[in-house]
Amino acid sequence: xxxxxxxxxRVICKSGTSVKIECRSLDFQATTMFWYRQFPKQSxxxxxxxxxxxxxxxxxxxxxxxxxxxxxxxxxxxxxxxxAHPEDSSFYICSPLAGFYNEQFFGPGTRLxxx
Amino acid sequence: xxxxxxxxxMDCAEGRAANLPCNHSTISGNEYVYWYRQIHSQGPQxxxxxxxxxxxxxxxxxxITEDRKSSTLILPHATLRDTAVYYCIVRLMYSGGxxxxxxxxxxxxxxxxx
Numbered sequence: 195x196x197x198x199x200x201x202x203x204r205v206i207c208k209s210g211t212s213v214k215i216e217c218r219s220l221d222f223q224a225t226t227m228f229w230y231r232q233f234p235k236q237s238x239x240x241x242x243x244x245x246x247x248x249x250x251x252x253x254x255x256x257x258x259x260x261x262x263x264x265x266x267x268x269x270x271x272x273x274x275x276x277x278a279h280p281e282d283s284s285f286y287i288c289s290p291l292a293g294f295y296n297e298q299f300f301g302p303g304t305r306l307x308x309x
Numbered sequence: 310x311x312x313x314x315x316x317x318x319m320d321c322a323e324g325r326a327a328n329l330p331c332n333h334s335t336i337s338g339n340e341y342v343y344w345y346r347q348i349h350s351q352g353p354q355x356x357x358x359x360x361x362x363x364x365x366x367x368x369x370x371x372x373i374t375e376d377r378k379s380s381t382l383i384l385p386h387a388t389l390r391d392t393a394v395y396y397c398i399v400r401l402m403y404s405g406g407x408x409x410x411x412x413x414x415x416x417x418x419x420x421x422x423x
Contacts, residue, residue, distance in 0.1 A: 198352075228410040237396075238353065240410040287352045289410070297343070298411060300352035 196222045200288055200301035207278055208309055215273045215304045217288030223268035224290030228298075229261075232285040244271060278308040313397045318418040327384040329417050331397030334378040341402050342373060344382045346393040347416070353396065356382065360402075392421045 197220040207213050230238040244250035250263040262274040288301040314332040321327040344356040357371045364371045370383040396416040
């Protein structure tokens with residue numbers, strides 16, 4: 195299967211700071227990138243969808259000015275949590291999609307803790 | 310995408326077959342059944358998918374009923390490393406064009422007992 199990496203795997207930051215999470219598809223080009231988050235003991239929730247070179251579309255309830263997504267290339271997408279607050283503490287998972295695959299692959303996730 | 314119903318949790322003895330059921334009574338004719346699992350603190354892992362025929366790969370087997378309203382994921386020889394949350398998801402096959410993200414339900418927490 196395809197290889198997806200995320201960096202960092204774990205980050206702790208102070209309230210009010212911004213955090214950038216990188217997602218890379220290492221052996222395929224992703225035309226679409228999905229970003230999910232998962233709160234403790236809950237299931238994954240889709241946050242946003244981005245297509246390379248286009249603006250991301252956000253799910254209801256997800257603030258686009260708070261969660262900045264950049265999908266500038268077919269192998270790299272970034273999610274920036276701006277002015278993070280404790281309620282943003284979550285597990286963030288990226289999922290790049292290549293049109294020729296029948297299954298969707300996921301990154302290993304980034305654990306964000308905001309103090 | 311059609312809704313799925315899974316048991317909240319299941320136990321299985323190590324070395325035995327784990328059979329995980331999923332109901333998807335509102336599945337439409339062009340929707341596939343996908344299974345993913347998520348081991349604690351990791352991203353989801355693809356397991357298998359199928360349309361109407363039974364499928365088998367190196368990880369598992371997928372049995373879909375003739376009316377396609379339910380399916381069963383079978384892990385033939387469960388190990389402790391198979392302890393995870395298993396998600397059954399029904400969706401259209403990707404066409405290479407626009408695609409929607411997967412909708413995850415609560416899944417089944419499978420616990421393999423030594």
